[in-house]
Amino acid sequence: MLASASSPDTALLDQHGDIDAVGGLRERLALVTDPRSPRGLRHSLMSILLIVVCGLAADKDGYTAIEAWANDAPAVLLTVLGVRLLNH
Numbered sequence: 001m002l003a004s005a006s007s008p009d010t011a012l013l014d015q016h017g018d019i020d021a022v023g024g025l026r027e028r029l030a031l032v033t034d035p036r037s038p039r040g041l042r043h044s045l046m047s048i049l050l051i052v053v054c055g056l057a058a059d060k061d062g063y064t065a066i067e068a069w070a071n072d073a074p075a076v077l078l079t080v081l082g083v084r085l086l087n088h
Contacts, residue, residue: 025053047083054081 026046034045054073055066070078 026050029053043084044082047081050081051083 029046029049032045032049036045051070051073052066054077055069058069060066060069070083
């Protein structure tokens with residue numbers, strides 16, 4: 001269930017908009033070949049790329065800042081992005 005219309009999580013989702021409406025972002029990212037071995041993968045390449053895109057859109061630069069942004073992101077936003085939640 002998504003947060004109420006007046007919650008901060010909903011405002012964040014409104015700020016990021018419909019990720020699929022932004023020039024077919026998911027479809028374009030799906031074209032990226034995943035060079036990793038499937039053994040031991042925790043997150044899909046799509047999840048990682050969407051987190052990076054959103055982190056960059058939030059003015060985060062570098063791996064550490066993007067990781068911190070993802071760790072602080074509301075669970076509802078990560079769910080919309082299709083990220084499997086670990087420790088949330």
